[in-house]
Amino acid sequence: MKVSWFKPVVFLACLIPLARLGWKAYNGALGANPIEVITHSTGDWILRFVLVTLAITPLRKLIRQPWLIRYRRMFGLFAFFYAVLHFLTYIWLDKFFDVHEMLADVTKRRFITVGFTGFVLLIPLALTSTRGWIRRLGGKRWQALHRLIYVSAVAGVIHYVWLVKADLHKPLEYALVLSLLLGYRIVSWALPKIKTRPAGALQPKRVNVPEV
Amino acid sequence: MLIRKAPDIPSSEITGKGLYLNRRKFLASAAMAGAAAVAGVGLRELASPSAVALANAKIDGIQKSSFSTTETITPFKDVSNYNNYYEFSTDKYEPAGLAKDFKTRPWTVTIDGLVKKKQVLDVDTVIKMATPEERIYRHRCVEGWSIVVPWVGFSLNELIKKAEPLGKAKFVEFATVYDPKQMPGQQGRVLDWPYVEGLRMDEAMHPLALLCFGMYGEVLPNQDGAPLRMVLPWKYGFKSAKAIVRIRFTESQPVNTWNRSAPNEYGFYSNVNPNVDHPRWSQAKERRLGEFFKRPTLMFNGYDQVASLYSGMDLKKYF
Numbered sequence: 289m290k291v292s293w294f295k296p297v298v299f300l301a302c303l304i305p306l307a308r309l310g311w312k313a314y315n316g317a318l319g320a321n322p323i324e325v326i327t328h329s330t331g332d333w334i335l336r337f338v339l340v341t342l343a344i345t346p347l348r349k350l351i352r353q354p355w356l357i358r359y360r361r362m363f364g365l366f367a368f369f370y371a372v373l374h375f376l377t378y379i380w381l382d383k384f385f386d387v388h389e390m391l392a393d394v395t396k397r398r399f400i401t402v403g404f405t406g407f408v409l410l411i412p413l414a415l416t417s418t419r420g421w422i423r424r425l426g427g428k429r430w431q432a433l434h435r436l437i438y439v440s441a442v443a444g445v446i447h448y449v450w451l452v453k454a455d456l457h458k459p460l461e462y463a464l465v466l467s468l469l470l471g472y473r474i475v476s477w478a479l480p481k482i483k484t485r486p487a488g489a490l491q492p493k494r495v496n497v498p499e500v
Numbered sequence: 501m502l503i504r505k506a507p508d509i510p511s512s513e514i515t516g517k518g519l520y521l522n523r524r525k526f527l528a529s530a531a532m533a534g535a536a537a538v539a540g541v542g543l544r545e546l547a548s549p550s551a552v553a554l555a556n557a558k559i560d561g562i563q564k565s566s567f568s569t570t571e572t573i574t575p576f577k578d579v580s581n582y583n584n585y586y587e588f589s590t591d592k593y594e595p596a597g598l599a600k601d602f603k604t605r606p607w608t609v610t611i612d613g614l615v616k617k618k619q620v621l622d623v624d625t626v627i628k629m630a631t632p633e634e635r636i637y638r639h640r641c642v643e644g645w646s647i648v649v650p651w652v653g654f655s656l657n658e659l660i661k662k663a664e665p666l667g668k669a670k671f672v673e674f675a676t677v678y679d680p681k682q683m684p685g686q687q688g689r690v691l692d693w694p695y696v697e698g699l700r701m702d703e704a705m706h707p708l709a710l711l712c713f714g715m716y717g718e719v720l721p722n723q724d725g726a727p728l729r730m731v732l733p734w735k736y737g738f739k740s741a742k743a744i745v746r747i748r749f750t751e752s753q754p755v756n757t758w759n760r761s762a763p764n765e766y767g768f769y770s771n772v773n774p775n776v777d778h779p780r781w782s783q784a785k786e787r788r789l790g791e792f793f794k795r796p797t798l799m800f801n802g803y804d805q806v807a808s809l810y811s812g813m814d815l816k817k818y819f
Contacts, residue, residue, distance in 0.1 A: 319581065320592075320789050320790075321592075321645055321787070323787065384794070389782075392782075393782070397781060398780070399780055399781075450780065451780070453643070453762075454586070454590070454690050454691055454761055457590075
């Protein structure tokens with residue numbers, strides 16, 4: 289969509305989850321355990337934004353809407369934004385900046401270890417998300433670096449799977465969507481190599497923004 | 501223009517005082533609901549059945565108990581809207597709504613296994629076996645949050661004495677009702693239904709072990725385990741079975757549902773113990789609902805009087 293107002297609208301829409309939390313917190317409507325609600329809600333939105341980010345490339349090819357690419361960075365950065373909030377909730381409202389306890393958590397508790405890994409991997413991606421960094425790194429290297437999002441997404445879903453007590457429905461829904469999105473990439477990478485017809489038949493045309 | 505004289509109002513159409521007052525009450529609560537909605541209070545809170553359905557469910561003749569704590573009681577609203585009750589939902593905010601129409605009468609409790617006389621009792625007979633007491637207990641969930649609740653009930657040992665278990669009976673097993681039509685959570689296989697919990701006989705005989713049918717002076721809300729549940733304040737919350745339909749005396753140790761589901765994470769004893777972590781999270785601290793900072797978790801949830809039940813046992817092994 290080329291209309292100029294659309295991007296700011298999407299940007300504001302991405303802030304709705306945070307606004308809702310803030311509004312509910314202000315009104316004391318976050319229920320019996322507000323901090324738990326904040327933790328779970330920010331966590332959910334990281335995964336949703338990561339999945340939306342990963343859905344851009346398949347979508348724009350499958351439905352031939354190349355303009356979608358211009359929203360990918362924004363969604364990715366919102367994933368990072370909610371990850372920062374989620375992480376802050378943990379170090380502040382859960383651990384109260386107790387470094388000793390956090391170190392014990394990261395080393396002893398696998399769901400924290402994997403979640404922390406997923407978060408740390410997002411940091412270089414957020415830092416190098418600018419045009420300047422794409423230029424400085426060069427398309428190929430930038431692209432290679434940003435494939436870390438795959439690892440981060442898998443880590444995020446595993447973090448959720450390892451967290452729940454018995455009901456795996458929700459984490460497995462994320463896992464299903466993620467495997468479809470990663471599956472698409474495997475297929476589109478492998479298919480041209482398997483097919484006997486000239487390579488490039490399925491290969492999309494290179495655009496100025498590198499693929500991830 | 502003809503102005504007709506108003507006909508006399510037949511007495512059958514005059515609103516009785518009771519109805520009239522009810523109407524006032526209805527209007528007042530409707531106005532409050534409106535105001536609350538404007539103020540942004542979640543719909544879930546308004547939909548909460550507890551305040552309405554239980555208006556007349558006061559329990560009479562409740563005695564005080566020396567087991568009660570003087571700590572601040574968690575608001576009724578929180579205890580009745582934040583429930584780990586997987587029979588209804590794995591989302592703690594959902595049982596309040598989903599259990600609204602759950603039928604707790606007629607209800608029978610089967611007492612069987614190694615007892616002198618097996619019997620099927622009406623739940624109201626069970627409830628009247630002893631004088632109801634208010635026990636204000638700390639309640640610690642395995643997930644790391646806690647509440648303080650004024651439960652109403654009496655020591656389980658009152659029932660056990662009347663049930664006359666045989667000498668061979670070493671354990672007591674509790675089973676929750678299995679009724680997937682009424683309990684949507686049971687339509688899935690999140691846990692192995694029906695929910696089963698158990699105690700060693702000496703634990704069950706301990707006066708702290710409460711057979712519970714009320715809270716906050718009223719009959720238990722459905723989402724809190726009505727009509728009959730256990731409350732074991734020195735153990736993690738999941739040990740306290742809800743909506744009990746069978747109490748069975750056995751020679752061998754019952755396999756409790758959570759233990760069957762994840763044996764390395766949930767043991768048979770499940771005593772509150774800050775020194776033994778859940779494999780995936782620490783149990784050293786807890787968040788008391790309504791408080792911002794976490795507080796240290798106490799051994800046996802602060803109920804030291806049960807310590808002698810476990811003397812000589814390695815509580816890391818028998819977690």
